[in-house]
Amino acid sequence: MTRYLTKLGAKVGGIQNIPTHKALELGKGIDGLYVDGVPELVTGELSKWAEFAGVEAIRIPAYWMHKPASQLVMGEKARDDEKVIYFFHGGAYVSLSSHPSSSTSEIPRSIIAHTQSLRRSFAVEYRLTALGENPFPAQLLDALAGYSYLVNTVGFRPENIILVGDSAGANLALALTRYLISNSQAVKDLPSPPGGMVLLSPWCDLTGSHVVPGSSYYKNIPTDFLSPPPLTGPDFAPSTLAGPHGLDILKNEYISPAYKNLDATGLFKQFPPAFISAGDAEILLDSIVTLQERMVAGMGKEKVEILITKDAFHDFVGFLWFEPQRTQVVEAIGDWIERL
Template sequence: MIFPLRVGRIQNIPTHKALELGKGVDGLYVDGVPELVTGELSKWAEFAGVEAIRIPAYWIHESGSQLVMGEKARDDEKVIYFCHGGAYVSLSSHPSSPTSETPRSIIAHTQSLCRSFAVEYRLTALGENPFPAQLLDALAGYSYLVNTVGFRPENIILVGDSAGANLALALTRYLISNSQAVKDLPSPPGGMVLLSPWCDLTGSHAVPGSSYYENISTDLISHVEIELASHIFAGPHGLEFLKNEYISPAYKDSGSRVGLFKDFPPAFISAGGVEILLDSIMTLRDRMVADMGADKVEALVTEDAFHAFMLATSFEPQRTQLLKAIANWVERL
């Protein structure tokens, strides 16, 4: 889901600027990890004027759970690391946000999951927090799960919708690409659940006859929203930078981009049959299958479903069918 107006106007949305606690809300601050930032990421951050900072983060526990916030992980315990959507310009990781229904619902349908963790990554705005601020924040949260709470990386399942799925892909790419270059950099996660992933910010799939145009009357997001958010996210890097594999792994260029997903963990991909991003999501699926093998990529296209329909709690039975498919996939990991 892209903007708050699509799910109803939200007042006083929590942001990275403050930890918002309250009844039934478990949260804490997570320190930035500049020591884990290297190579291109370090250069991009310096150019954009962003640094690793301390950010709020929140836990969601299974209903009725007796878990204490941040309780040490059991050896075999799986956990969701959730990245919320909102085109990098809106919404929140706070348990009161509509986006939190996604990890909460997955936990409710999956026996082996009892908690979810999410950082309140920085939202971008004109002149503020362009790429890679959000990746720096996601890296800090992942390090906290592994090095502080003690989760084994193979037991972490990255879950993201829309821009959150984009961030999950970028974080995994960084962990894989720099495994030998950074001391104490955690290993990549055990799996990824990508819900309506926003995987091409360049607009390369916007061609006549594509889902980008054919589904404009059936989806909940618009071209204007996507294009504006893309421009803001690029910031000082410029629009050509959006072709970067960290940002647009489904960029439809003339090259084959073979090996783009080498060593990636198993992935579950969900898409709506009438969303405008459908074609780019299918490009992502095909590239992942080509690099990882069909046995490591499961894709479910739900007919008559719109972008990030998981957020629409009344969209049944499609929503429950998707949740059951995700639960079945998680249990088979």
């Protein structure tokens, strides 16, 4: 992963030294609070994975961002028909932050600005993984805690929550939705699934099954700031996420729903409508197309909208200078949210 991040840092100005889950970082114009873990909502495979990995539901920092001039108070009770963004940042599960000062926060900030019905977004500072620390499913436990807070504390109706994630954040949005759907009958008081999801350059196959000759992983190396990560060894980022589970856990539908050899039958049954954005010049394109095809097969074409932007690289929506393509996609997302 070092090589992967070095190339990213060289092309986008370096990885910021910004807040993590270890502390709530407040300041002028920063609205944040701690969100309690929800062990009472954890069951089934998630419970077994957490126990095996030695991770628990914990209290984590979380941050609100409001539309300018909205005069909202942090955590103000939701209106009955109010929609909200629940955002998960990218960074391969090893870097970046949900803090409003992070570059990734430009994504929800821009979507709010281009969506009339949105007043605010929320994000948890989910745990980043490192060798021996915070392996899967720590991040899913944190995502679940934030979702419960939005529903049970702030009072948002689940159908009015729009999950938005870029890259690894989109991976986490898919995993949270899968958990909420799969365990709707098994856990008392488990909130219903969200009303929609926006997946920006989703990292949806961590197994390397799409890394084959002639694929976008190789064809788009000259046009993307990502390079195909090594498939084994200490620089293999997904291995840190897998941790003690071993690499076979990466083939799970929670982590790699686009894994080529995964049985996709019923994989996206009952999933909410989705908007997918990708660039035709990014190395993850082939895996994203596989994800889209599987979602269409499970949900119906009318519930899956994909926008592939010409000459665009990975996660381009997060880069303010990539215009006019970036704004065009954000406007399309805003229009899609209004139509939900």
